[in-house]
């Protein structure tokens with residue numbers, strides 16, 4: 118056979134293989150009326166994915182990345198429109214980040230031992246069908262980021278998205294399956310139900326074919342998943358404090374903290390939710406925040422009015438979550454110019470607008486006597502979530518002391534919080550930070566199980 122004939126034959130075989138794969142699962146682009154049907158379709162798709170080469174998985178992932186960039190603006194607009202939360206420009210950046218920095222199959226690695234008694238490998242294998250629960254704060258970002266990682270690990274995924282973001286989540290799930298089909302992969306690598314409910318979530322959590330559940334959301338869902346009797350990855354709530362000491366570049370700290378806090382109107386779970394600053398620099402820090410960083414200094418009366426609106430009857434008012442500062446101030450009858458992007462005030466750590474995870478650009482400042490007092494107050498404010506914390510300091514001993522005391526999955530030093538997910542910082546991106554179950558920033562390897570593969574007395578060629 119000539120080289121040309123061989124090439125033609127290879128192309129024909131490839132096309133045939135693609136056609137067979139595409140016809141094995143009927144097309145629904147991942148959306149089903151019933152959770153059991155969604156899981157069944159996902160199981161069929163996983164059988165195909167499980168037999169695919171790593172290279173073929175990577176082709177699908179590349180196409181998901183490409184489509185995510187192409188659709189970043191649509192997804193961002195849909196997310197803001199459907200949920201009423203966040204900022205379109207920032208959501209576009211978040212989608213670009215997911216596309217460019219979520220790890221793919223390169224994250225699936227092998228550990229090997231070889232010696233006189235042979236060769237032993239630890240391989241990272243798929244769980245099969247993973248159940249995933251996603252939040253309304255980063256709806257399509259989480260769906261896309263989870264799917265890339267889970268698929269890289271050889272899994273398929275069934276989502277029970279937040280009902281308030283179902284249209285946006287379905288758009289992302291359709292797009293993912295189109296990306297797969299376009300490059301010869303199966304339909305239904307990511308599935309969902311049309312109308313997610315607590316009941317559909319319970320069906321998923323109890324289903325015999327779901328062996329791993331990844332929950333991204335508040336404390337309720339993480340507790341539900343960890344009580345399911347299945348292996349669970351729990352990415353729960355945070356209330357990240359930003360600590361500032363007297364050695365920091367105070368002007369830059371003000372800029373970084375307000376940039377991080379106002380990103381996507383403070384929706385990210387990693388975003389600065391309050392400041393703890395040592396006494397000697399509090400006034401200087403607040404001066405820069407107000408004079409240079411678009412912070413509005415709220416009076417005592419305005420703080421009380423905000424508390425009444427934001428924490429209506431002691432409960433977080435969903436109508437305020439993810440709104441910009443101007444809108445929030447408008448809700449209490451205060452009109453401010455467009456350059457106002459954050460609301461600030463000084464208060465004790467117990468102040469409800471400081472102690473509560475608000476997910477809106479309200480940034481209270483707590484004054485500390487000294488660095489040790491600042492640590493103590495910051496640890497209290499983090500509420501034991503061990504999720505995220507930030508510090509602005511040039512003193513490595515202080516940074517180390519704080520890092521040990523606060524014990525969080527993320528600790529950003531001298532930068533905005535979003536540096537933690539690879540935006541203006543080194544490292545990969547994720548929108549599922551599993552602080553409660555210890556995986557930390559999840560990636561493809563988090564969605565695999567370790568399998569030991571042993572050959573005795575041979576294959577050692579040392």
Ligand code: NAD
Pocket residue numbers: 250251252253254255277278279280315318333334335336337338341351352353354355385386474548549550551552
């Ligand atoms: P949420 O807890 O209201 O909802 C999250 C998801 O869990 C939704 O799909 C919801 O339908 C589901 N859910 C809620 N209670 C459930 C239960 N008892 N059983 C089954 N499913 C349940 O959270 P949200 O408002 O969508 O998102 C904001 C919260 O999520 C914040 O607390 C934020 O810190 C957290 N979050 C954490 C991460 C992380 O990576 N750790 C990422 C994003 C958001």
